[in-house]
Amino acid sequence: MANLMAFLLSLPLFFFLIIPTCSTNQTDQLSLLALKSSLQDPQGALTSWNQTLPFCSWRGVQCRANRVVALTLSYQGLVGSLSPHIGNLSLLTSITLNNNSFQGPIPPQITLLTSLRFLDLSNNSFTGEIPRNLTQCLELVQLAFSRNLLSGAIPNELGFLPKLEAIVFSRNLFSGPIPSSIGNITTLRRLSLGSCRLAGEIPESLARLRRLAFLQLSGNGFTGTIPHGLFNISTIYYFDASVNSLHGVIPSNIGVTLPNLAALLLERNHFSGPIPSSISNASLIEWIVLSSNNFTGPVPDLERLTLIQHFFLHSNLVEDDMSFISSLANSTKLERFDVSENMLSGSLPESLANLSIHINMFYIHKNQIHGNIPLGIGSLVNLDVVDLSHNLLDGLIPMSMSKLSSLHILFMGRNGFGGELPSLFGNLTRLSRFHADGNEFSGNVPYSLGNCTNLLELDLSENNFTGSIPREIMRLSSVSIVLNLSHNALEGSIPSEVGSLRNLAALDLSSNRLSEVIPTSLSSCVSLERLYLEGNFLQGEIPTGMSSLMGLLELDLSRNNLSGSIPSFLGSLKLQKLNLSFNRLQGEVPSRGVFTKRSSVFLDGNQGFCGGVEELTFPPCKGVESSKEKLSILWKILIPILVVGGLCIVILISFKCKKSNESPCPFVDTIGVQLLRLSYADLLKATNGFSESNVLGVGRFGSVYKAVLDDGKDTIVAVKAINLDVRGASKTFMAECRALGGIRHRNLVKLVSVCDSVDFKCNDFKALVYEFKANGSLDKWLHNNNEDFKSLSIIQRLNIALDIAQGIEYLHFGSGSSIIHGDLKPSNILLDHDMVACVGDFGLAKIASNVLPSSCESSMSSIGIKGTIGYVPPEYGAFGSLSMLGDVYSFGIILLEMFTNKRPTNDLFRGEVNLHRYVSSALPHGLMEIIDPELDRGALKMELIVRVLNIGVLCSKENPRDRMPMNLVVSELAGILAQCMN
Structure with a gap:
């Protein structure tokens, strides 16, 4: 009985303990469901979060004793806000939500989680300020908020978190200084505040962080000096204060006080004084980046730096001779070496041959280095970029350089090299940029350069070359940036093979002894923007074929023997500068275009001009009607x-409505190429009556249907039926007909047929019939989480990018007319059965050519510029003009989207932040934080992906003139793809 009474008396206590536990378990489950309800889950990461399964078995949920203690949902594609119900998970010790698309503020209820140790919200779109009451979370060990849109000041209260080991706040929009209270966190091991828009001085209190190992303060607006005490924290291995406005000197004993140093990054500041010789004691160092400062004195002994990979000292005031290179003989991991733009002198030592076999970049330009290039340079077979320009080097080029088969860039201009330019350069077939200008080379230009089929630019100007221009060089269709042979003594005619340079932007053959006529084949160089032929002995008339050079901005034909009249087409080009002075031209001066600007046209020294605008002061032409x-x-x-x-x-x-509905569409005959003849009835049958089940996609100007033709072969096609009730639909139909009717290219959607007829109710009917692309649009492969659309590999993305670029290049330069697409975006890129990409939807296309009939030209120009938000370049206004550089911009955005998997309209991009700036600010060191998390990290070749993203950044520059030309894009992507597959 006594036991029974004791049991009964204990029941209230039992219920008091058990009821809250059940309630708390239920609270955890309800809180998790509330978290889910505030999110969009396009990847289905939270599918298991339902009441049919125990919540402790839900994806990303970790429990202990049936209570939630950890939430791990990184890289899950989640979109939305973080619910305040997070504060109800009272036993949480870890929250890991990095690399999603969370937005809005960090809920203040998170500060109720007093057991929280790890909080990682990095790489999302959180806004607002950091909650100040985080001081209630006294167990916090790690705070990671990098790559968000957080603003305001970093809370001073963080200094009262006694166990904090990592503060990772880089790439946000903070303001103000670093709180001095951070120095109170003596447990801190990592402080990452890079690119946070912070200002002021670095607080002295940080010197109290005696356990600090990783310090990143780069990319801010810090002024003053680095507190001396920071250089005495022996545990630091990563020290980055680059890109600020700091000054002062590096302590002389840094190599002793920082024995674990692996990276010292101080570039783009105002540091001065010598580079301490004690740096040689930091034997673990891998990166020394001191560029763009005011360092003086000699280069210290580097003999003990056996692990050094990157040594950057460019743009300083360092004075030394080049013998210090000998001290790098033991640095077997050295990859990049840059001491350019200093005051270095002496000659290159023979010990150059002892540098690391892994070295791929060697920059010594803009110094005072003299002597020969050592024979041993041929041992550095992995060199990719060499810049020897703007020095005092002389002598002959050593034949050993023929072994540098990996060279892509070789700059040796502005030196004193002499003799003949050896034919060995023809063996360097990977060369893309070769400058040998401003030397004393003589003899013939080696025809072996014609083997360098990857050349993008070639500059041999200001030498003593004689003989004729090799035809082999003029056949290098890859040359797209510049071909400069000016200021030599070349003679003979301009080879007719110049027409092979279809992608060339600038051609300079000025100040030679070239004679005969300007070849008509020059008209094929449709990408030319600058053409300089002045100072030769050219004769004859200016060829009319040059009217096809629609992109020409500067033309200089002065100081020749040209005759005849000024062609009127020169007034129709977009010339910004025209120099025809000192020839034998005569006749009427045009009154349009560049001829209306006195400061832009030069006509002195000719025989007799008349007419033109009044500012040119030529007499009126006789016998000419007003x-x-x-x-x-x-x-x-x-x-x-x-x-x-x-x-x-x-x-x-x-008579229109009297046409037979069974007859083929008459518009087919007007396109100019052989197309299938299909009637409205044919298309009605092929699409099952334009059934909704056949719809492949719906756009503004119509719907696209899958269709099976009754041609005995059951050919599958895609039929785009135009919605003529939408304003401008007919014009887009005409634009697409004219754009696609006369072109054929592997990477452009093929037009199968055109139907311009009436339906059975005598209503107008217009449709375009294309080849069917089995794998749908690129947009679906990037952003659709359907299992049918698996993640694209790196190789696939590179192939698709190259396909798109080649299609655009053909549109711009490959047909008889320059076609501007006007609406490039992933949904307009279609993939066939073999994943070959084709550019489609030419509804906004414009054909920029005077070859077209006037009716078609006017119809093109009247199309309003619509495009798609995010892909439309900034220079397109409501009434702006389409341009090829606009297409380049759109391609750049697509390329960035392909490798980051972020649309340009992502909520992450607000205000001044857009996809272009998001990527450019992250390169090159923040690559892993921006690339698509679906990419196989093990297959990544970091430098190649950086190069790809750099192409996207260059293409999407705000100023059109700064954008990378499409022909160069094709060449660069092809090279990257080849390297990636090796």
């Missing part, structure tokens, strides 16, 4: 034509 008289005659001719034409149109319209 413009009013011409206009009067023109109207007298045009009015009867217009009247008759109008009557014809009325008659044609009146």
Whole structure:
């Protein structure tokens, strides 16, 4: 009985203990469901979060004693806000939500989690300020908020978290200084505040962080000096204060006080004084980056730095001779070496041959180095970039350089090299940029350079070359940036093979002894922006074929023997500068374009000009009718034509509805190429009556249907039926017809047929029929989480990017007309069965050519610029003009989207932050934080991905003139793809 009474008396206590436990378990489950309800889950990461399963078995949930203690949901594609219910998970010790798309503020309820040790919200879109009451979370060990949009000041209260080991706040929008209270966190091992928009001085209190190992303060606006005490924290291995406005000197004993130093990054500041010789004691160092400062004195002994990989000292005031290179003989991991733009002298030692076999970058330009290039340079077979320019080097080029088969860039201009330019350069077939300008080379230009089929730019100007221009060089269709042979003694004619340079932007053959006529084949160089032929003995007339050079901005034909009149087409080009002075030209001066700007046109020293604008002060031309008289005659001719034409149109319209609906569409014959002849009835049957089940996609101007033609082969096609009720639909139909009708390319959607007819109710019907692409759009492969659309590999993305670039390049330069797409975006890129990408949807296309009929030209130009938000370049206004550089911008955004898996309209991009700036600010060191998390990290070749993203950044520059030309994009991507597959 006594036991029974004791049991009964204990029951209230038992219920008191057990009821809250059940309630708390239920609270955890309800809190998790509340978290889910505030999120979008496109990848289905939270599918298991339902009441049919115990919450402790839900994905990303870790429990102990049936209570939630950890939430791990990184890289899950989650979108939305972080619910305040997070504060109800009272036993949480770890929250890991990095690399998602969370937005909005960090809920203050998170400060209720007093057991919290790890909080990682990095690489999201959180806004607002850091909650100040985090001081309630006294167990916190790690705070990671990097790559968000957090603002305001870093809370001073963080200094009262006694166990904090890591503060990772880089790449946010904070303001103000570093709180001095951070120095109170004596447990801190990592302080990462890079690119946070902080300012002020670095607080002295940070010197109290005696356990600090990783210090990143780069990319801010810090002023003053680095507190001396920071250089005495022996545990530091990563020290980055680059890109600020700091000054002062590096302590002389840094190599002793920082024995564990692996990276010293102080570039782009105002540091001065010598580079301490004690740096040689830091035997673990891998990165020394001291560029763009005011360091003086000699280069210290580097003999003991056996692990050094990157040594950057460019743009300082260092004075030394180059013998210090000998001290790097033991640095077997050295990859990049840059001491350019200093005051270095002496000669390159023979010990250059002892540098690391892994070295791929060697920059010594803009110094005072003299002597020969050592024979041993041929041992550095992995060199990729060499810049020897702007020195006092001389002598002959050593034949051993023929072993540098990996060279992509070789700059040796502005030296005193002499003799003949050896044919060995023809063996360097990977060369993309070769400058040997401003030397004393003589003899013939070696024809072996024609083997360098990857060349993008070649500059041999300001030498003593003689003989003729090798035809082999003119056949290098890869040359797209510049070909400069100016200021030599070359003679003979300009080879007709110059027409092979279709992608070339600048050609300079000036100040030579070239004669005969300007070749008509020059008209094929449709990408030319700058053409300099002045100072030769050219004769004959300016060829009319040059009218096809629609992108020409500067043309200099001065100081030749050209004759005849000035072609009127020069007034139609977009020339910003034209120099025809000192020739034998005569006749009427045009009055359009560049000829209206006195400061932009130069016509002195010719025989006899007349006409032109008043500012040119030429006498009026005799026997020439006034413009009013011409206009009067023109109207007298045009009015009867217009009247008759109008009557014809009325008659044609009146007979329109009498056409047989079973007859093939008559518009097919007007396209100019052989297309299938399909009637409205054919298309109605092929699409199962334009059934919704056949719809592949819906756009503004119509729907696209999958169709099976009744042609005996069951050919599958895609039919785009135009919605003529939408304003501008007919114009997009015409634009697409004209753009696609006369072109064929592997990377452009092929037009199978065009139907411009009436349906069975006598309503207008217009449709375009394309080849069917089995794998749908690129947009679906990037952003659709359907199992049918698996993640694209790196190689696949590179192949697709190259396909797109090649398609655009062909549009711009590969057909008889320059076609501007105007609406490039992933949904307009289609993938066939073999994942070959094709550019499609030419509804906003414009054909920039004077070869087209006037009716078609006007129809193109009247299309309003619509495009798609995020992909439209900034220079396109409501009434702006489409341009090829606009397409380049759109391609750049697509490329960045392909490798980050972030749309340009992502909520992460607000205010001044856009996809372009998001990527450019992260390169090169923040690559892993921005690339698509679906990419196989093990397959990544970091330097190649950086190069790809750099292409996207260059293409999407705000200023159109700064954008990378599409022909160069194709060449660069092809090279990257080849390297990636090796």
